[in-house]
Amino acid sequence: MLEKLAELDGWVILLGLFALLFFLTLFLTAMWNRSKTLLQSAAGKVSPKRGMGLLSTLIIFLLISVVMLVIAVTRFYTAFTAHELVAIVECYPTNGFGAKAFELVLTPVLNKKQQEPQSYIIRGDDWSLGGDILEWQSYMNVLGLKSMYRLTRLQGRYIDAEDEMTQNLTAYPLVEEEQNEFWENLYQIAVKMPFIKSAHKNFVSTHPFFGDYFEVYVTPTGYTLERFEGHAGN
Numbered sequence: 001m002l003e004k005l006a007e008l009d010g011w012v013i014l015l016g017l018f019a020l021l022f023f024l025t026l027f028l029t030a031m032w033n034r035s036k037t038l039l040q041s042a043a044g045k046v047s048p049k050r051g052m053g054l055l056s057t058l059i060i061f062l063l064i065s066v067v068m069l070v071i072a073v074t075r076f077y078t079a080f081t082a083h084e085l086v087a088i089v090e091c092y093p094t095n096g097f098g099a100k101a102f103e104l105v106l107t108p109v110l111n112k113k114q115q116e117p118q119s120y121i122i123r124g125d126d127w128s129l130g131g132d133i134l135e136w137q138s139y140m141n142v143l144g145l146k147s148m149y150r151l152t153r154l155q156g157r158y159i160d161a162e163d164e165m166t167q168n169l170t171a172y173p174l175v176e177e178e179q180n181e182f183w184e185n186l187y188q189i190a191v192k193m194p195f196i197k198s199a200h201k202n203f204v205s206t207h208p209f210f211g212d213y214f215e216v217y218v219t220p221t222g223y224t225l226e227r228f229e230g231h232a233g234n
Helices: 002-042 048-074 138-142 161-166 181-192
Strands: 078-080 084-093 101-110 118-123 126-136 147-157 171-173 196-206 212-219 222-229
Touching (some): 147 196, 181 196
Antiparallel strands (some): 101 118, 126 147
């Protein structure tokens, strides 16, 4: 029941955003046409200050509506700065799982605080980590809005495409709902939203390199990583 309500909530918000933009456009168009008609018919009887006051009211109303729209969108995401650490990865050899398998310890980092480490068995030559990215237009960042991200999956990867089709693959979800309806709808409408620069998926992948560790970062354009010698915390 709760899952159904969560899905309904996403649809309700999406429909609400469409309705808000639609009726806001109709309202502003009607008000602008009416104000021009009144100004033309008055032929100087309406002072410039009054005309500017009406225009200012419409602009303020538009800004308030946009802010409400942005708040509704950002409640689904985790904000980040231009280059923020989101996970630490260490890999170890393992026995009993085949030649191309290794253990991966993932330590999520949320708000610059390390969370509880999680251990996974990865099958493949490489490991891959990533998820969703939402990037605002630069002028939205000036207003204080940060880009958003959502880590969704950790998985193995083979170097050869033939191995990808014939060997065992491992994939682990990092969220309860990978195919989130709100995200899917956002991908469809992002190109129509002037204040959103991009909404897409992005993953980083590399060899396990036993004995080293990796720091995974998120940037406005996607995920990236850095490799360091030794073990994390040393």
